[in-house]
Amino acid sequence: DAKTTQPTSMDCAEGRAANLPCNHSTISGNEYVYWYRQIHSQGPQYIIHGLKNNETNEMASLIITEDRKSSTLILPHATLRDTAVYYCIVRVRTGANNLFFGTGTRLTVIP
Amino acid sequence: DAGVTQSPTHLIKTRGQQVTLRCSPISGHKSVSWYQQVLGQGPQFIFQYYEKEERGRGNFPDRFSARQFPNYSSELNVNALLLGDSALYLCASSLGPVSSYEQYFGPGTRLTVT
Numbered sequence: 001d002a003k004t005t006q007p008t009s010m011d012c013a014e015g016r017a018a019n020l021p022c023n024h025s026t027i028s029g030n031e032y033v034y035w036y037r038q039i040h041s042q043g044p045q046y047i048i049h050g051l052k053n054n055e056t057n058e059m060a061s062l063i064i065t066e067d068r069k070s071s072t073l074i075l076p077h078a079t080l081r082d083t084a085v086y087y088c089i090v091r092v093r094t095g096a097n098n099l100f101f102g103t104g105t106r107l108t109v110i111p
Numbered sequence: 112d113a114g115v116t117q118s119p120t121h122l123i124k125t126r127g128q129q130v131t132l133r134c135s136p137i138s139g140h141k142s143v144s145w146y147q148q149v150l151g152q153g154p155q156f157i158f159q160y161y162e163k164e165e166r167g168r169g170n171f172p173d174r175f176s177a178r179q180f181p182n183y184s185s186e187l188n189v190n191a192l193l194l195g196d197s198a199l200y201l202c203a204s205s206l207g208p209v210s211s212y213e214q215y216f217g218p219g220t221r222l223t224v225t
Binding site for chain 1: 115142144146151152153154155156159166167169201203205207208209210211212213214215216217218219
């Protein structure tokens with residue numbers, strides 16, 4: 001699985017959009033970008049994934065650059081409950097079902 | 112429907128002892144994976160089981176072992192505990208063994224080794 005680089009921490013004002021970047025410059029053509037988050041003292045939670053097109057679900061939007069070397073997870077209206085560590089993971093969808101987490105980005109939503 | 116459940120929630124053990132952690136997957140899920148999360152780091156993959164067979168193993172010593180039962184629940188065993196084994200142990204379940212199936216995590220068991 002390709003390596004990802006994320007900022008260690010970010011702050012966001014409550015009600016504003018939170019934009020979390022991820023660099024994955026060595027991503028392969030068959031690798032997807034996944035995002036998980038981990039709220040304090042809980043297990044990780046799947047958010048969204050994509051290959052090359054932008055994706056949106058009820059939780060977030062995922063914007064992947066045209067060269068696929070980076071992506072941004074967008075939480076459109078951050079709430080205090082979005083305070084968590086966010087992990088960007090790059091993986092194929094045909095391989096073993098084991099996730100390789102980095103250290104992620106600690107997002108703090110400020111009232 | 113109940114999510115992934117793990118027991119116990121917290122556990123304190125002494126160096127050299129053995130510990131068994133338990134996981135019940137979401138109903139219908141046949142694959143269970145175990146992860147170790149040391150404070151300040153992301154979860155690290157330990158094992159994956161599917162249909163009672165080991166399908167993957169991370170870079171952990173032989174002191175770590177696991178098994179899956181006919182009802183798809185799973186146990187993680189750690190022998191000869193070291194202080195460095197203190198961590199949050201997470202269990203995740205999925206419908207199948209390959210990465211196209213989403214994983215759903217339990218709340219974890221926090222193990223403290225003194």
